């Protein structure tokens with residue numbers, strides 16, 4: 489997966505000193521890389537019963553929409569608080585400094601539906617853990633959580649797997 493890894497741009501010290509920001513906009517802008525990333529994300533689930541793909545705002549919408557299209561299933565957005573117009577379920581989760589809140593529409597997935605969660609990157613896993621909990625509150629079964637980038641030193645993958653959710657990632661970068 490060196491080809492994909494090489495299409496991701498690293499911005500040092502963004503948005504804060506010490507953070508290596510893994511910018512997937514360069515991957516998305518490369519036609520071969522975008523197609524390859526989506527194909528690789530869906531590969532284990534082709535032919536499986538998946539009812540919905542849930543994408544986390546905002547980069548998870550781009551990848552999740554393409555994954556849903558490829559699997560011929562529905563797409564549902566998980567958004568920052570206050571953005572979804574209908575009745576929602578919300579959850580607050582810890583950030584490095586402070587807390588944030590995310591929401592999903594109450595009718596986004598039905599009890600027993602099998603859902604794949606998609607985001608661009610997993611770091612500490614705090615965001616994805618909250619998203620898994622939201623989907624589980626709706627009664628959905630989270631069949632997998634998929635990310636293009638893993639930052640394994642931050643332990644997010646292990647946190648999601650501890651919830652009983654299989655994790656798929658395509659490329660890894662050391663450090664934060």
Ligand code: AMP
Pocket residue numbers: 507508509510511544547607608609610611612613614615616644664
């Ligand atoms: P976390 O909740 O710690 O797993 O952080 C994951 C979320 O923060 C994802 O939505 C990422 O887009 C974003 N994120 C965290 N760290 C980075 C990083 N080093 N580069 C790019 N995005 C990041």
